[in-house]
Amino acid sequence: MTQLPGLLDTEAIRKDFPILDRLVHDGKRLVYLDNAATSQTPRQVIDVLDEYYEQHNANVHRGVHVLAEEATALYEGARDKVAAFINAPSRDEVIFTKNASESLNLVANMLGWADEPYRVDAETEIVITEMEHHSNIVPWQLLAQRTGAKLKWFGLTDDGRLDLSTIDEVITEKTKIVSFVLVSNILGTVNPVEAIVRRAQEVGALVCVDASQAAPHMPLDVQALQADFVAFTGHKMCGPTGIGVLWGRQELLEDLPPFLGGGEMIETVSMHSSTYAPAPHKFEAGTPPIAQAVGLGAAIDYLSAIGMDRVQAHEHALTEYAVKRLSEVPDLRIIGPATAEDRGAAISFTLGDIHPHDVGQVLDEQGIAVRVGHHCARPVCLRYGIPATTRASFYLYSTPADIDALVDGLEHVRNFFG
Amino acid sequence: MKLDSMYQEVILDHYKNPHGRGLRDGDAEVHHVNPTCGDEITLRVKYDGTTIRDVSYEGQGCSISQASASVLNELLVGKDLAEAQKIQETFLELMQSKGQVEPDDAMEDILQDAVAFAGVSKYPARVKCALLSWMAWKDATAQALGGADAERKTA
Numbered sequence: 001m002t003q004l005p006g007l008l009d010t011e012a013i014r015k016d017f018p019i020l021d022r023l024v025h026d027g028k029r030l031v032y033l034d035n036a037a038t039s040q041t042p043r044q045v046i047d048v049l050d051e052y053y054e055q056h057n058a059n060v061h062r063g064v065h066v067l068a069e070e071a072t073a074l075y076e077g078a079r080d081k082v083a084a085f086i087n088a089p090s091r092d093e094v095i096f097t098k099n100a101s102e103s104l105n106l107v108a109n110m111l112g113w114a115d116e117p118y119r120v121d122a123e124t125e126i127v128i129t130e131m132e133h134h135s136n137i138v139p140w141q142l143l144a145q146r147t148g149a150k151l152k153w154f155g156l157t158d159d160g161r162l163d164l165s166t167i168d169e170v171i172t173e174k175t176k177i178v179s180f181v182l183v184s185n186i187l188g189t190v191n192p193v194e195a196i197v198r199r200a201q202e203v204g205a206l207v208c209v210d211a212s213q214a215a216p217h218m219p220l221d222v223q224a225l226q227a228d229f230v231a232f233t234g235h236k237m238c239g240p241t242g243i244g245v246l247w248g249r250q251e252l253l254e255d256l257p258p259f260l261g262g263g264e265m266i267e268t269v270s271m272h273s274s275t276y277a278p279a280p281h282k283f284e285a286g287t288p289p290i291a292q293a294v295g296l297g298a299a300i301d302y303l304s305a306i307g308m309d310r311v312q313a314h315e316h317a318l319t320e321y322a323v324k325r326l327s328e329v330p331d332l333r334i335i336g337p338a339t340a341e342d343r344g345a346a347i348s349f350t351l352g353d354i355h356p357h358d359v360g361q362v363l364d365e366q367g368i369a370v371r372v373g374h375h376c377a378r379p380v381c382l383r384y385g386i387p388a389t390t391r392a393s394f395y396l397y398s399t400p401a402d403i404d405a406l407v408d409g410l411e412h413v414r415n416f417f418g
Numbered sequence: 419m420k421l422d423s424m425y426q427e428v429i430l431d432h433y434k435n436p437h438g439r440g441l442r443d444g445d446a447e448v449h450h451v452n453p454t455c456g457d458e459i460t461l462r463v464k465y466d467g468t469t470i471r472d473v474s475y476e477g478q479g480c481s482i483s484q485a486s487a488s489v490l491n492e493l494l495v496g497k498d499l500a501e502a503q504k505i506q507e508t509f510l511e512l513m514q515s516k517g518q519v520e521p522d523d524a525m526e527d528i529l530q531d532a533v534a535f536a537g538v539s540k541y542p543a544r545v546k547c548a549l550l551s552w553m554a555w556k557d558a559t560a561q562a563l564g565g566a567d568a569e570r571k572t573a
Binding site: 355357358361362365372374378381387388416 | 420458479481544
């Protein structure tokens with residue numbers, strides 16, 4: 001078996017993930033390379049979810065009975081774990097949502113309804129980038145359409161990086177918010193946060209970072225990022241679906257208006273008006289995803305016990321190996337940075353003129369799960385003149401053998417359609 | 419191998435050597451996309467009364483969607499509308515069968531080469547690929563002949 005420096009003990013880790021033992025298509029080993037879409041769930045998280053429903057299930061923040069108190073303690077305990085995981089200065093800065101999309105929509109709606117100095121209106125500008133996931137494009141398009149604000153974006157270089165050469169013209173005194181992805185889900189690019197944040201701060205714009213592909217794969221420190229908002233989701237980091245996070249700076253969360261109204265987000269309600277609970281509850285209307293938050297807390301415990309720096313090193317070693325092996329495949333073109341430098345563990349590629357759907361189907365028959373399509377980042381496909389890509393993405397349980405299987409599988413694809 | 423049930427030789431032949439590809443004169447043009455995977459087709463229909471004179475198309479997509487458009491061209495051009503609709507409905511029925519329908523002789527008579535797509539119906543993610551051009555044809559026909567409830571998109 002191929003040994004690379006920095007690899008985790010995947011033999012031990014894989015034992016924690018029951019699904020990785022599954023055989024598919026008449027006895028083939030599952031080679032799961034679709035981690036950028038969703039990660040698999042370790043036994044430790046599954047057990048916590050089971051235990052929650054078997055022992056503690058209740059609604060939070062409102063009962064006086066023992067189950068309600070336990071459920072509340074578990075839910076709020078998960079908030080503490082998230083806060084520590086991202087080095088948030090305060091636990092009250094962690095808002096639970098249902099996914100990263102909801103987190104980003106929440107920011108857009110806070111700003112759309114805000115008073116000065118945060119208000120986005122016809123005189124102001126919103127800045128995003130061409131490599132955003134649709135979840136960090138469409139909420140801003142909606143906000144721009146509803147307020148008359150101008151939507152601007154950074155383009156991409158031929159090698160899959162942000163083109164920041166015109167940063168001073170893109171981010172201006174009119175810019176109210178700059179929202180961009182930390183690690184691209186389609187290109188794998190790790191973006192230079194510092195340069196963008198510095199310019200945004202110069203002009204007094206807020207910064208929102210989509211960390212959906214970062215939080216699962218590297219140490220995330222919201223204070224070091226110096227952003228104002230950071231969004232990510234639980235199911236890409238060993239947690240369950242239905243739980244996302246928005247971190248926001250405390251004074252902003254105090255100043256900005258709520259978006260969704262309902263139970264739990266209020267202080268007092270009369271038939272004429274209401275006052276609101278302090279953040280984060282102000283932004284958590286209705287019964288939250290309680291079990292899912294508790295599950296995310298367990299996922300954070302799991303990842304933290306291994307160490308995010310070690311997860312990052314593991315994936316970097318795998319990515320280096322994958323880039324090298326994939327470059328041996330004839331007619332394969334990597335869409336995105338061609339080396340493992342400043343690159344995450346998602347690698348998109350095209351294979352001659354074989355459509356990615358056909359590539360994915362023939363790989364699936366061999367038990368290899370990849371994602372095909374435009375990966376909810378269609379502007380990237382348009383930018384590079386391709387209809388779609390095939391994407392392989394790795395995680396802490398991925399191995400060099402998985403990459404070897406992919407390369408062999410691609411050879412089979414070429415023969416099949418050759 | 420199971421995969422061969424989807425990628426029948428006849429499908430791969432149509433993919434590699436498509437019939438009637440390219441845009442020509444038409445009475446109506448539609449553009450349909452499959453939003454889950456980015457398959458796209460621009461399709462034109464040319465009618466002579468209720469006889470289909472031509473179905474021309476240009477698009478990008480996987481082998482299934484491209485082969486399906488080729489088969490559509492081969493099957494429908496020259497047919498009367500009523501007969502074409504019968505073929506389209508039969509193809510739709512086959513594709514929505516989740517692999518449960520074993521095509522009989524009557525179905526094979528109607529669908530000819532299109533019967534090769536029976537295996538595709540077992541793959542839910544690919545059914546939309548196979549139906550893309552057929553939904554576009556239905557939409558274009560409704561527009562060309564003034565149908566009121568033309569479908570705009572292959573949902």
